[in-house]
Amino acid sequence: xxxxxxYYFESPNARTACAAARHLGAPVEFVRIDLKLGEHRRPDYLxxxxxxxxxxxxxxxxxxxxxxxxxxxxxxxxxxxxWPSAPSAQIELLRWVHWxxxxxxxxxxxLFFERIVKAAFGFxxxxxxxxxxxxxxxxRFAQVLDAxxxxxxxxxxxxxxxxxxxxxxxxxxxxAAQLPLDGCxxxxxxxxxxxxxxxxxxxxxxxxxxxxxx
Numbered sequence: 001x002x003x004x005x006x007y008y009f010e011s012p013n014a015r016t017a018c019a020a021a022r023h024l025g026a027p028v029e030f031v032r033i034d035l036k037l038g039e040h041r042r043p044d045y046l047x048x049x050x051x052x053x054x055x056x057x058x059x060x061x062x063x064x065x066x067x068x069x070x071x072x073x074x075x076x077x078x079x080x081x082x083w084p085s086a087p088s089a090q091i092e093l094l095r096w097v098h099w100x101x102x103x104x105x106x107x108x109x110x111l112f113f114e115r116i117v118k119a120a121f122g123f124x125x126x127x128x129x130x131x132x133x134x135x136x137x138x139x140r141f142a143q144v145l146d147a148x149x150x151x152x153x154x155x156x157x158x159x160x161x162x163x164x165x166x167x168x169x170x171x172x173x174x175x176a177a178q179l180p181l182d183g184c185x186x187x188x189x190x191x192x193x194x195x196x197x198x199x200x201x202x203x204x205x206x207x208x209x210x211x212x213x214x
Contacts, residue, residue, distance in 0.1 A: 006030050143183070
C-alpha cells in the first residue's frame with residue numbers, strides 16, 4: 001500500500017502538520033515543496049491543492065488542505081486522542097482551532113510576515129504601522145488564551161489535542177517575530193509543555209531541515 005504523502009515547507013502551518021504527524025508516528029512520506037523556488041505553483045501541485053499552499057495530505061483518493069484538518073485526519077487514522085472521541089470535546093476543540101486562526105495566529109502571523117517573511121522572500125521592509133496594529137491585537141488575544149489556560153495543562157484540560165498544536169502554530173518563531181508574550185505566565189508554561197515534545201522540536205524528516213527564521 002502506498003504511504004500517505006505530506007507536502008510541506010518550513011513555514012508555520014506546514015510545520016504544525018509535520019509535528020503532529022511525527023508525534024502520532026503516522027505512516028507518511030514527507031515531500032518538501034520549496035516555496036522560494038515556486039514549486040507550490042507547479043501544475044502538478046496545483047492539481048492537488050489549487051490554493052498553492054502547504055501543507056497538503058494525500059491518502060489514496062483523499063486529498064486534504066489546511067493543517068487542522070490534516071491533523072484531525074491523522075489523529076483519527078491513528079486512533080489518537082489528539083482528536084477526542086466525545087462530541088462535546090470535538091466542538092470545544094473546533095472553537096479553539098477557529099479562534100486561533102482568526103485571532104491569535106492571525107495577528108502573530110502578521111508579525112511573522114513583517115519581521116521574517118519579508119526579508120526571507122525579498123518582499124520589502126517591515127511596515128511599522130502594520131507591526132503596531134498586529135502587536136496590539138496579539139497582546140489582547142494572548143491574554144485571552146492565558147486566562148483560559150489558568151489551571152489547565154492544555155486547551156481542553158489535561159489532554160493534549162489538535163487544538164494545542166493549532167494554537168501553538170506561530171510560537172516556534174516567538175523570538176524572531178518578537179511576539180509579545182510578556183504578562184502571560186500560564187500561556188508560557190503551556191507552551192513549554194508543547195515545546196518539550198520531541199516531534200515539536202524536530203518536526204521534519206531531515207534532521208538538518210531548518211525553519212524559516214534560521
